[in-house]
Amino acid sequence: MSILVIVDHTEASFQDSARRAASAAAEIGTGIHILLAGVECRQAAMQLSRISGVDAIILAENQQLDRHLAEPMVELLARLASDYSVFMAPAGTSGKNVMPRLAARLDVMQVSEVIKVVAPDTFERPIYAGSAIATVSSSDPTLVLTVRSSAFEPAALDGAAEVRQMPASIGASASRVVSVSPNMSERPDLGSARVVVSGGRALGSREAFESLILPLAERMNAAVGASRAAVDAGFVSSDCQVGQTGKIVAPDIYVACGISGAIQHLAGMKASKMIVAINRDPEAPIFAVSDYGLVADVFEAIPELTRQLQD
Amino acid sequence: MTYSILVPVKQVADSTARIRVRNDGSDVDLSGVKMAANPFDEIALEEAIRQREAGMAREVVVVSIGPRTAQETLRKALAIGADRAIHVLAPREIEPLAVAKVLKKIAQREAVDLVFLGKQAIDDDCNQTGQMLAEFLGWPQATFASSVRIAGGEITVVREVDDGLETLALSVPAVVSVDLRLNEPRYASLPNIMKAKNKPLAEIAVEDLGVDIAPRLTLLGVREPDVRQAGTMVRSVGELASILRLAAGRI
Numbered sequence: 061m062s063i064l065v066i067v068d069h070t071e072a073s074f075q076d077s078a079r080r081a082a083s084a085a086a087e088i089g090t091g092i093h094i095l096l097a098g099v100e101c102r103q104a105a106m107q108l109s110r111i112s113g114v115d116a117i118i119l120a121e122n123q124q125l126d127r128h129l130a131e132p133m134v135e136l137l138a139r140l141a142s143d144y145s146v147f148m149a150p151a152g153t154s155g156k157n158v159m160p161r162l163a164a165r166l167d168v169m170q171v172s173e174v175i176k177v178v179a180p181d182t183f184e185r186p187i188y189a190g191s192a193i194a195t196v197s198s199s200d201p202t203l204v205l206t207v208r209s210s211a212f213e214p215a216a217l218d219g220a221a222e223v224r225q226m227p228a229s230i231g232a233s234a235s236r237v238v239s240v241s242p243n244m245s246e247r248p249d250l251g252s253a254r255v256v257v258s259g260g261r262a263l264g265s266r267e268a269f270e271s272l273i274l275p276l277a278e279r280m281n282a283a284v285g286a287s288r289a290a291v292d293a294g295f296v297s298s299d300c301q302v303g304q305t306g307k308i309v310a311p312d313i314y315v316a317c318g319i320s321g322a323i324q325h326l327a328g329m330k331a332s333k334m335i336v337a338i339n340r341d342p343e344a345p346i347f348a349v350s351d352y353g354l355v356a357d358v359f360e361a362i363p364e365l366t367r368q369l370q371d
Numbered sequence: 372m373t374y375s376i377l378v379p380v381k382q383v384a385d386s387t388a389r390i391r392v393r394n395d396g397s398d399v400d401l402s403g404v405k406m407a408a409n410p411f412d413e414i415a416l417e418e419a420i421r422q423r424e425a426g427m428a429r430e431v432v433v434v435s436i437g438p439r440t441a442q443e444t445l446r447k448a449l450a451i452g453a454d455r456a457i458h459v460l461a462p463r464e465i466e467p468l469a470v471a472k473v474l475k476k477i478a479q480r481e482a483v484d485l486v487f488l489g490k491q492a493i494d495d496d497c498n499q500t501g502q503m504l505a506e507f508l509g510w511p512q513a514t515f516a517s518s519v520r521i522a523g524g525e526i527t528v529v530r531e532v533d534d535g536l537e538t539l540a541l542s543v544p545a546v547v548s549v550d551l552r553l554n555e556p557r558y559a560s561l562p563n564i565m566k567a568k569n570k571p572l573a574e575i576a577v578e579d580l581g582v583d584i585a586p587r588l589t590l591l592g593v594r595e596p597d598v599r600q601a602g603t604m605v606r607s608v609g610e611l612a613s614i615l616r617l618a619a620g621r622i
């Protein structure tokens with residue numbers, strides 16, 4: 061059973077998510093290849109070639125694949141349909157965009173957001189914002205999967221995969237990229253950070269979010285996260301949203317500041333190793349999942365905490 | 372050129388409902404749970420209505436595939452502003468792959484130019500149907516839309532992607548899946564709720580569409596998620612600082 065892992069090397073945490081996807085792949089079978097599509101993939105290929113258990117890195121270099129638009133990606137992937145019995149990708153926005161379209165092309169039902177490999181055709185995945193975990197088995201001859209990176213450990217880096225080039229000519233497409241505005245954060249990438257400091261509605265304004273959350277994050281060398289309420293209110297950009305419909309994170313330390321702990325938020329962070337919450341309401345649901353809780357006003361506690369961590 | 376827009380709306384458990392697992396672990400227990408339109412689909416509907424109000428669309432058609440109760444959700448969509456509704460009666464939950472095949476049939480029968488749908492249904496959390504539908508129709512797709520503009524035979528969509536925002540231009544016809552920040556859906560007014568009673572709602576049995584809806588996945592069971600034990604409450608910022616310093620030191 062050969063497995064193709066599709067990785068978007070333009071994403072900040074591609075290396076980390078590739079290693080995690082590779083360990084998920086290793087639980088399914090052998091003959092693991094990683095596909096890198098786009099332009100200037102060589103360096104990324106060299107990095108990924110060290111991932112343990114990966115036999116080959118396949119390079120498909122073409123400008124049209126640069127942003128991993130679904131239509132050209134599926135045109136490329138469909139040519140590989142007979143070579144692989146499993147197609148999988150990390151469940152980031154890139155994989156979520158491309159893989160279901162591939163599944164439709166192959167007429168198979170995708171299994172989304174796999175968190176555990178039970179058997180080569182049987183997987184666990186969360187449903188209802190993580191309120192329940194379903195076990196599903198697929199009867200399709202080819203599997204199309206997206207995997208939740210945070211649920212798998214990164215594979216080791218002691219491999220030596222060969223790097224191969226594949227022809228990658230693509231027909232004209234009905235969609236084109238007009239512009240890209242990447243987030244300009246200097247903080248570590250949220251998807252792979254070991255520490256995350258998140259702020260919620262309690263911060264009240266963009267100014268307060270920036271003057272309280274950012275210094276604490278900096279102090280802890282942490283990525284910045286947020287609840288939906290904080291994003292909706294414009295305190296911070298939407299790529300910081302953690303939750304059912306934002307990013308799923310599982311850092312070593314997650315610090316939730318002024319976040320109530322709605323189920324949709326918990327869905328994105330409750331697999332964190334250590335959860336710390338600061339909230340002035342002792343009844344806030346976030347405390348029920350926290351290892352350490354502090355009942356306090358964020359406007360007093362966060363600056364004080366930042367200061368004390370400096371000492 | 373104005374377009375006809377199809378908006379698929381799924382009836383799901385209300386986002387505030389507490390979902391329990393059945394004692395025998397066979398599935399979730401939805402008995403007595405309040406049902407509502409998938410929140411993302413309300414956003415898709417709002418966008419379609421705004422495009423019609425702006426003169427870019429001539430008609431907004433809503434479609435739901437599901438049991439008879441899905442008609443309540445369709446009536447609500449009509450009250451909010453859809454022009455007509457189609458109910459594809461399906462006796463049981465069908466998978467996104469099959470939903471996409473059904474939607475393809477409907478899109479073709481109704482000769483729509485655009486499909487606006489939710490990026491994800493908050494029950495199955497699959498995030499697949501729009502992408503699959505786009506492939507089946509052979510149309511371009513833009514997922515995770517946070518802004519949509521129609522002009523000159525093209526639709527320009529700002530997408531919320533992991534590393535920021537990406538703007539795509541698609542030629543019409545196209546499929547667009549919407550994200551949370553596209554708009555704030557309106558509520559239905561009382562007069563519109565009354566008027567909606569007279570708007571057309573067609574019913575089709577899923578079997579009559581000639582689509583293979585056989586499930587590909589078997590649900591072997593459903594369990595509760597691992598529970599986290601509540602930990603300790605600390606008394607002071609100082610205590611918290613020591614804990615964090617220690618934990619950070621171990622990384």
Ligand SMILES: Cc1cc2nc3c(=O)[nH]c(=O)nc-3n(C[C@H](O)[C@H](O)[C@H](O)COP(=O)(O)OP(=O)(O)OC[C@H]3O[C@@H](n4cnc5c(N)ncnc54)[C@H](O)[C@@H]3O)c2cc1C
Pocket residue numbers: 259260261262263286287288289290301302303304305306307317318319320321322323324325328338339340341344356357358359386410411493
């Ligand atoms: C379809 C759907 C998808 C969703 N997806 C997501 C998602 O992906 N991520 C997400 O986060 N949410 C999501 N939500 C929203 C979610 O239901 C909650 O509304 C949201 O998480 C609340 O954000 P919050 O905790 O910041 O705000 P609130 O719930 O308003 O909580 C604010 C908290 O701050 C505390 N507080 C207030 N002032 C202070 C102070 N001065 N000091 C200390 N504490 C203070 C309060 O006690 C309260 O607990 C989704 C909802 C829906 C319907």
Ligand SMILES: Nc1ncnc2c1ncn2[C@@H]1O[C@H](COP(=O)(O)O)[C@@H](O)[C@H]1O
Pocket residue numbers: 379380381382409411412434435436437467470487488489490491492493495496497498499500501
């Ligand atoms: N049974 C259904 N009836 C109507 N629309 C649906 C149905 N299932 C899925 N959809 C649409 O597809 C979107 C994505 O669903 P999913 O792929 O299941 O996460 C939803 O937001 C709906 O717009």
